[in-house]
Amino acid sequence: AAxxxxxxxxxxxAAARTAFxxxxxxxxxxxxKVLYRIADAVExxxxxxxxxxxxxxxxxxxxxxxxxxxxxxNFRYFADVIVALGEEAFRQGEEQFSYVVRQPVGVAGLxxxxxxxxxLESWKLAPALASGCTLVLKPAEWTPLSASLWPEIFAEAGxxxxxxxxxxxxxxxAGQALVDxxxxxxxxxxxxxxxxxxxxxxxxxxxxxxxxxxxxxxxxVVFADADLEAALDSVVFGVFSLNGERCTAxxxxxxxxxxxxxxxxxxxxxxxxxxxGPPSDPATEVGALVHPEHYERVLTYVEIGKKEARLxxxxxxxxxxxxxxxxxxxVFADVQRDAxxxxxxxxxxxxxxxxxxxxxxxxxxxxxxxxxxxxxxxTSNLKRGHRIAHAVESGxxxxxxxxxxxxxxxxxxxxxxxxxxxxxxHSIDFYTESKIVHVALGDVHTPRFGATR
Numbered sequence: 001a002a003x004x005x006x007x008x009x010x011x012x013x014a015a016a017r018t019a020f021x022x023x024x025x026x027x028x029x030x031x032x033k034v035l036y037r038i039a040d041a042v043e044x045x046x047x048x049x050x051x052x053x054x055x056x057x058x059x060x061x062x063x064x065x066x067x068x069x070x071x072x073x074n075f076r077y078f079a080d081v082i083v084a085l086g087e088e089a090f091r092q093g094e095e096q097f098s099y100v101v102r103q104p105v106g107v108a109g110l111x112x113x114x115x116x117x118x119x120l121e122s123w124k125l126a127p128a129l130a131s132g133c134t135l136v137l138k139p140a141e142w143t144p145l146s147a148s149l150w151p152e153i154f155a156e157a158g159x160x161x162x163x164x165x166x167x168x169x170x171x172x173x174a175g176q177a178l179v180d181x182x183x184x185x186x187x188x189x190x191x192x193x194x195x196x197x198x199x200x201x202x203x204x205x206x207x208x209x210x211x212x213x214x215x216x217x218x219x220x221v222v223f224a225d226a227d228l229e230a231a232l233d234s235v236v237f238g239v240f241s242l243n244g245e246r247c248t249a250x251x252x253x254x255x256x257x258x259x260x261x262x263x264x265x266x267x268x269x270x271x272x273x274x275x276x277g278p279p280s281d282p283a284t285e286v287g288a289l290v291h292p293e294h295y296e297r298v299l300t301y302v303e304i305g306k307k308e309a310r311l312x313x314x315x316x317x318x319x320x321x322x323x324x325x326x327x328x329x330x331v332f333a334d335v336q337r338d339a340x341x342x343x344x345x346x347x348x349x350x351x352x353x354x355x356x357x358x359x360x361x362x363x364x365x366x367x368x369x370x371x372x373x374x375x376x377x378x379t380s381n382l383k384r385g386h387r388i389a390h391a392v393e394s395g396x397x398x399x400x401x402x403x404x405x406x407x408x409x410x411x412x413x414x415x416x417x418x419x420x421x422x423x424x425x426h427s428i429d430f431y432t433e434s435k436i437v438h439v440a441l442g443d444v445h446t447p448r449f450g451a452t453r
Contacts, residue, residue, distance in 0.1 A: 001144035004169030006177035009136065012165035013183045016107040016134035019162030024104045024132040032079035035130060037157035039072040039079075042122070045149055049118055054279040056145035057114060058243060058288035058325065061280050071122035077407045078130040078427070085428060097439045102432040104132030105209065109184040111175050111199075113191045114140035114290055115245040115347075121147065124188050127427035129163070136165045136184065138175050140191075142291050144168050171195065182206055186431065189213070190247075193345075193371075193416045200419070211420040211430050213247070213412055215345040216373030219366040220250035221356075221388060224259040226378035227400070232263070234376065234402040235351070236270045240329045243286055244349035245294075247417075248374040248396070248403050252335075252342060253353045254365050260355040264333045267353065268313035271329040274349075276318045286349055288325040295325035298348035301341055305332045308339040309352065337368045345371065359384065363391045373413035374403070395421070 002008075023031070042049070046068040053064040088100040110124040117140055128135050139147040147166060154164050167174050179187055179202045188211045189199050196212040203210050220238065222231050238250040255263045279287035289295045302315050314330030327349055335342045335352040342352050356362045366375060366388075375394040379385050382399070389397040395413040398404070405411070411423035422430055 001141070001148075001168040004138075004167040004174040006173070008167050008169070009138075009174055009177040009181060012136045012167050013107055013178075013181050015162040016136055016165055017183055019160055020104075020106060020134045022160060023129075023134055023163045026132070028082045028085070028130075031130060031132065032083045034157055034159060035075045035079035035126065038126075038129075038153060038159070039075040041153040041156045042068055042072040042075065045153070049146055049149060052146040052149070053116070053118060053143075054287070056143045057117065057290050058279050059116070060243075060284040060287045062282055062284070063242060064279075067116060067119045071119045074119075074122040074126040074407065078126040081127075081425065081428060082130040085425070095440070095442050097441055099437055099439075101435045101437060102131075102428070103435060104432055105186045106133065107184050107186075108133040108135040108431060109178045109181070109187045110135055110137045111171075111178065111187065111189045111191065112137065112139055114143040115242060115247075117143045118146040118149070120190060121150070123422070124190075125150075125164070127422070128188075128431050129159075131428055131431035133186070133431050134163045134165075136167060136178055138167055138169065138171075138178050141168070141170055142294075176202070179203060179208075180205075185209060187211075188422070188430070196418070209430070211412075211422055212418045213422070214373075214416060214418040215347075215371055216247045216249070216413065216417050217252060217343065217345050217369045217371040218248055218250050218374040218376065218394065219252045219254055219392070220376040221362050221366055221378065221392075222253065222255045222259065222263060223362075223377075223379040223381070223384070224256040225380045226259070227380065228259070228263070228266075230400070231378040232266055232270065234378070235267060236274070238376065238402050239351045240271070240274055240286055240349045243289055244329075245290060245347050249347075250374075250376050251346065251351055252365075252369070253351055254356050254362055255353065256362070257355045257357050260353075264312060264331070264353050267351075268331045268333075271313040271331045271351075274329045276321065276326055276328055278324075286327075286329060289327065289348060290325070292325060294347070295327070298327060298346055298350065301344070301346045301348070301350060302327070302330055305330075305335075305339075305341040305350070305352070308341055309333060309335040314349070337365060343369050359388065363388060367391075367393045370416040371413070372415040373417035374398070376402070 277284040309332040314328035408424040410421040412421040
């Protein structure tokens with residue numbers, strides 16, 4: 001992949017600015033028709049995309065195969081949203097009428113992560129295009145391969161030249177140039193909290209609008225009255241699927257004390273039986289971590305955890321895999337709240353388990369980290385489930401469910417997990433500016449300053 005420079009970003013922004021009036025000037029229906037064609041073109045590349053994603057990121061091929069359908073659905077959904085979207089109007093008696101006009105912001109800067117890259121790119125591309133923005137996309141440098149499919153997809157769908165521009169490159173170079181460019185009024189970023197802080201600081205010079213979907217250390221709160229099998233299935237899938245490299249992973253499991261020993265034992269047993277293997281093997285459940293640097297980072301946390309807590313599963317390379325970025329799913333028990341593996345995002349197949357005694361302690365532990373992206377609650381007492389959901393400091397909460405997301409709902413976190421919301425109409429709000437137009441309907445009675453001496 002090309003190592004794009006600031007000059008490349010400048011050329012891409014210039015192309016996007018030139019194309020903006022034509023794309024923004026289309027009717028919502030006309031843009032929606034293009035988005036439907038994009039969705040069809042994405043689905044037509046289903047197998048090729050899955051192979052690219054698995055090869056590039058280490059994602060198990062069976063989990064990569066759902067990416068095309070989900071990405072296509074993003075484009076169809078936002079095509080429907082933009083056609084159905086209305087605008088507000090207000091009447092002040094018989095004297096004045098006011099109405100809101102939505103206008104696309106301009107050139108959107110999109111910076112996307114390396115985990116499930118193609119699908120997460122679609123999360124940003126679809127609403128930006130539906131809203132009438134042109135854009136510059138900077139994909140993650142660790143997983144650039146699947147982004148190479150976008151140009152042929154957009155050309156096949158009839159997207160005009162200059163509307164979508166892709167600049168590969170290093171974050172500190174191409175990404176920084178995009179953030180700093182005065183012709184890009186809006187930045188949407190998904191990635192680490194530290195990088196998000198840096199982007200916000202850099203964006204302040206031009207007062208850019210930003211949306212930051214950042215890190216997570218999401219709690220799973222399991223009460224003794226929970227459906228044990230369902231909760232166990234959810235925990236295992238939630239932290240070990242996608243190789244544990246997911247922002248909403250339930251990486252802290254808090255279990256009510258009467259259930260704690262049994263749940264921890266069974267979680268460890270399940271972790272030991274998770275199939276770790278080559279990403280191309282259909283039987284693989286956890287593949288190779290994305291990059292040697294990230295693999296070493298995760299292993300460092302495993303070593304830290306061995307000194308902080310009780311290791312009950314994993315913690316080492318599987319014996320049958322002598323090469324590659326492989327780690328057996330790892331479970332730590334009796335983890336204290338001040339432990340680094342409790343507080344810091346690991347972003348790998350590693351989970352910390354801790355007991356709690358009552359509802360108040362469960363809430364306290366759930367909120368005891370700087371993060372607040374997602375939370376999961378398991379209990380048969382729905383009144384308690386709602387109480388916990390309202391008390392937990394997170395942008396999204398699931399009760400008796402794993403991470404099943406409706407595209408209409410807001411996505412984002414609080415505290416160190418992000419700024420702003422995207423998803424559904426919230427995405428359209430982000431990529432457009434609302435202008436209020438006031439019109440007098442009758443005689444205007446303005447106080448006449450200076451009319452007499």
